[in-house]
Amino acid sequence: MSTVALENVVKRFGTFTAVHQTSLEMDDGEFVTLLGPSGCGKTTNLRMIAGLLDPTEGNILINGQRINDVPIHKRNLGIVFQNYALFPHKTVAENVAFGLKYRDVSRAEMEERVRRALDLVQLPDSGAKYPKALSGGQQQRIALARAIVIEPSVLLLDEPLSALDANLREDMRIELKRIQDRIGVTTVFVTHDQSEALAMSDKIVVMSAGHVEQVGTPEEVYNAPGSEFVANFLGASNILDGTCEQADGTAVLIDVPLLGRITVPRAKAPAVRPGAGAKLVLRAEKLVLAGEDARKEDTISIPGVVETVDYQGQAVRYFVRSGETQLQAINMIDERPFAKGQPVSLHFRQRDCAALGAE
Amino acid sequence: MSVEARERKQPWILLTPALTSVTLLLFVPLLFIVVYSFWLRTATGADDPGFHLDNWQKALGDAFYRDILLSTLRIAAITTFFCALMGYPAAYFIARSKGNKAILLLLLMLPFWISYIIRTMSWINILGVSGALNSALMALGVITEPIQMLYNEATVILGLIHYLLPFMVLNVFVSLDGIDTNLEDAANSLGATRWQSFLNVTLPLSLPGLAAGGLLCFVLGAGTYITPLVLGGPRDAMFANLVFEAIITQLNWPLGSALSLMLLAVLGVLVMIYNRYLGMTQLMKGLG
Numbered sequence: 001m002s003t004v005a006l007e008n009v010v011k012r013f014g015t016f017t018a019v020h021q022t023s024l025e026m027d028d029g030e031f032v033t034l035l036g037p038s039g040c041g042k043t044t045n046l047r048m049i050a051g052l053l054d055p056t057e058g059n060i061l062i063n064g065q066r067i068n069d070v071p072i073h074k075r076n077l078g079i080v081f082q083n084y085a086l087f088p089h090k091t092v093a094e095n096v097a098f099g100l101k102y103r104d105v106s107r108a109e110m111e112e113r114v115r116r117a118l119d120l121v122q123l124p125d126s127g128a129k130y131p132k133a134l135s136g137g138q139q140q141r142i143a144l145a146r147a148i149v150i151e152p153s154v155l156l157l158d159e160p161l162s163a164l165d166a167n168l169r170e171d172m173r174i175e176l177k178r179i180q181d182r183i184g185v186t187t188v189f190v191t192h193d194q195s196e197a198l199a200m201s202d203k204i205v206v207m208s209a210g211h212v213e214q215v216g217t218p219e220e221v222y223n224a225p226g227s228e229f230v231a232n233f234l235g236a237s238n239i240l241d242g243t244c245e246q247a248d249g250t251a252v253l254i255d256v257p258l259l260g261r262i263t264v265p266r267a268k269a270p271a272v273r274p275g276a277g278a279k280l281v282l283r284a285e286k287l288v289l290a291g292e293d294a295r296k297e298d299t300i301s302i303p304g305v306v307e308t309v310d311y312q313g314q315a316v317r318y319f320v321r322s323g324e325t326q327l328q329a330i331n332m333i334d335e336r337p338f339a340k341g342q343p344v345s346l347h348f349r350q351r352d353c354a355a356l357g358a359e
Numbered sequence: 360m361s362v363e364a365r366e367r368k369q370p371w372i373l374l375t376p377a378l379t380s381v382t383l384l385l386f387v388p389l390l391f392i393v394v395y396s397f398w399l400r401t402a403t404g405a406d407d408p409g410f411h412l413d414n415w416q417k418a419l420g421d422a423f424y425r426d427i428l429l430s431t432l433r434i435a436a437i438t439t440f441f442c443a444l445m446g447y448p449a450a451y452f453i454a455r456s457k458g459n460k461a462i463l464l465l466l467l468m469l470p471f472w473i474s475y476i477i478r479t480m481s482w483i484n485i486l487g488v489s490g491a492l493n494s495a496l497m498a499l500g501v502i503t504e505p506i507q508m509l510y511n512e513a514t515v516i517l518g519l520i521h522y523l524l525p526f527m528v529l530n531v532f533v534s535l536d537g538i539d540t541n542l543e544d545a546a547n548s549l550g551a552t553r554w555q556s557f558l559n560v561t562l563p564l565s566l567p568g569l570a571a572g573g574l575l576c577f578v579l580g581a582g583t584y585i586t587p588l589v590l591g592g593p594r595d596a597m598f599a600n601l602v603f604e605a606i607i608t609q610l611n612w613p614l615g616s617a618l619s620l621m622l623l624a625v626l627g628v629l630v631m632i633y634n635r636y637l638g639m640t641q642l643m644k645g646l647g
Contacts, residue, residue, distance in 0.1 A: 051548075073552050081545060085539060088564070098551075099549030101550075146545075150550065
C-alpha cells in the first residue's frame with residue numbers, strides 16, 4: 001500500500017508547458033481523480049507517475065521515495081488504458097498472467113491468482129477466450145484484472161470508461177469502485193466526466209490549462225468551488241458580480257445588483273474580503289422556478305421570463321431572463337415544464353450560494 | 360432494379376476491367392506457354408507442334424536443371440533472411456519515429472524511381488576492378504593490385520538484397536505501424552523490460568508483415584535473372600537465366616516454356632505450403 005506525491009512538477013514539450021508547477025499528495029488507499037477538459041494536463045500527470053513521461057522539473061515520489069529515475073517496469077504499477085490495450089495474440093488468461101511472469105511466482109500460484117482476479121471482475125469463465133471475442137465492457141474488466149493481479153502499489157486509470165456506451169459506463173463505474181474498495185489500492189483516475197469524478201472519488205483534483213484549480217472532496221469542490229472554472233466545470237452555475245459589504249467568521253454579506261443583499265456561509269466563501277469585489281455562485285440546480293405569484297418561505301425571489309426550454313426527460317434546463325441578466329436553472333419536472341415566454345418567479349436559498357473573491 | 364440487386368451486381372461491374380486484363384494478359388498467355396511446352400524444337404530450328412514429352416523429360420530428369428533450381432531456392436532463401444535481418448530494424452525505426460514518417464517512406468521508395476537494371480549495374484562502379492572501393496583501397500595503400508570482388512554468388516545476393524530490401528521494409532512497416540503503442544507501454548508497466556515486451560508483444564504481432572515481406576522477397580528473388588546476369592559469374596546462373604537462355608539465346612521456346620512452368624510450379628507449391636502454415640488472411644492483414 002502506498003502514497004503518491006508530486007513535488008513542484010513541471011512538464012514542458014518544447015516551448016509548450018503542459019503542466020505548470022504542480023504539487024499533489026495522495027494518501028494510502030485513496031481514490032484520487034484528476035478532472036479537467038482535454039488538454040488540461042491530467043493525462044500528462046498520470047503518464048509521469050506511470051513513468052511513460054519524464055517530468056521536466058520536480059520530483060515524483062511513491063512511499064516517499066523519489067522514483068523519477070526508476071524505469072517503468074520496476075515501478076510496480078497497474079495501468080488501465082483508455083483503449084484497454086489487451087494483447088490481441090494472447091488469451092484472456094495469458095493477458096492476466098502477463099505481469100506475473102516477471103515476478104517470482106510459481107505456476108500453481110499464478111493460476112490461482114489469475115483465477116481470483118477473473119472472479120473479482122466477474123468473468124470467471126473467460127480465461128480461454130481471445131480479447132476480440134469479448135465486448136468492450138468485458139475487455140475493460142480484463143484490463144482491470146490484468147492491472148490488479150500483480151498487486152500494484154498504485155493503480156492508474158486513464159479514462160477507462162470513456163470508450164463505453166452510457167449505460168455500461170454507469171455499471172462499470174459502480175463495479176470499478178467496488179473493486180477498488182475491496183483491494184484498497186491507492187488509485188489515480190483520469191477523467192473529463194464530472195459525474196464519474198463526483199461519484200467515485202475520495203479526492204478530486206480539478207485541472208485547467210496545466211494548472212491545478214482546486215483540490216478537495218467531491219462535496220467541497222461541488223458546494224464550495226474555488227474558482228469560476230470549477231464552478232462551471234462541475235455542473236452549471238450562474239456567476240454574478242457583486243461587492244462584499246461585511247464579512248466575519250460565520251458569514252459574508254454580498255450585495256449583488258440583481259438580487260440585493262445575500263448572506264453566504266463563510267465556509268463557502270473563504271476568499272472573499274470585505275469592501276472588495278466578489279462573485280456570487282448560484283448553482284443552476286439550486287435556482288427553482290415557480291408560478292409568477294408564488295411565495296416561498298426563507299427564499300430570495302426574483303421575477304423572470306423563460307427564454308429557452310431544454311427538455312431532458314426527468315429534468316429540464318431553463319434559461320430565464322431577469323432584468324438584463326440571463327440565468328440558468330436546472331429543475332426536476334413536476335407535472336409539465338414551464339413554457340417559453342412564460343413569466344415566472346425564481347427562488348433560491350441564501351445558504352445554497354457560494355462566493356469567490358474577485359480576481 | 361432493386362437496391363439489393365444493384366448492390367449484388369456492382370462488385371462485378373467494378374471488377375470487369377481487372378478480370379478482363381488478367382484473363383487476356385496473364386491467363387491466356389500462360390495457356391500458350393503450357394501448349395508450347397509440349398511442342399518440340401527440331402534440328403532445322405522449326406517447332407514441331409504436337410504432343411511431345413521430350414522437354415519435360417529433359418527439365419525434370421536432367422541433374423543440371425535440378426541443381427540450378429536448388430541453388431536458386433538457396434540464394435532466394437539467404438537473400439530473404441538478410442532482408443528480414445536488415446529490414447526489420449529499419450521498419451521499426453520508421454514506424455516508431457514521430458512526425459516524419461512520410462519523408463522516411465518517401466526516401467525508402469526513392470530507389471524505385473531508377474531502373475532496377477541501372478541500380479544493379481551501379482554495383483559494377485562500386486565493386487569493379489576500377490570501381491570506387493578498389494580505387495579507394497589502392498589510394499590508401501591497403502592493396503597494390505585491384506581485387507576481383509564481382510561476379511560471384513555473394514555479389515548476386517548483395518544485388519538481390521539491394522533490390523528487395525524496400526519490399527521487406529514496407530511490409531514490416533505496415534504491420535508495425537498498425538500495432539497500438541499502448542501495448543508496449545502496458546507490457547512495460549506489468550514488469551517487462553523494453554526488450555522483453557518487444558519479444559512478447561511487438562514481434563509476434565508484426566509476424567504477418569514479416570511473413571508477407573518474406574514471401575515477396577523469396578518469390579521475386581527466386582524469379583530474377585537480371586541480377587545474376589549482371590553481377591554473377593558464369594557458374595552463378597539462377598533458374599530464370601536458364602529460361603532466358605533457352606528462349607532468347609537458343610530460340611528454343613518449347614524447352615523454355617517447360618522450364619518456366621517448372622519454376623512456376625515449384626514457387627506455387629512453396630506459396631501454398633507457406634499459406635498452409637501462416638495463412639493468407641494473415642498475409643492480407645500484413646499487406647494492409
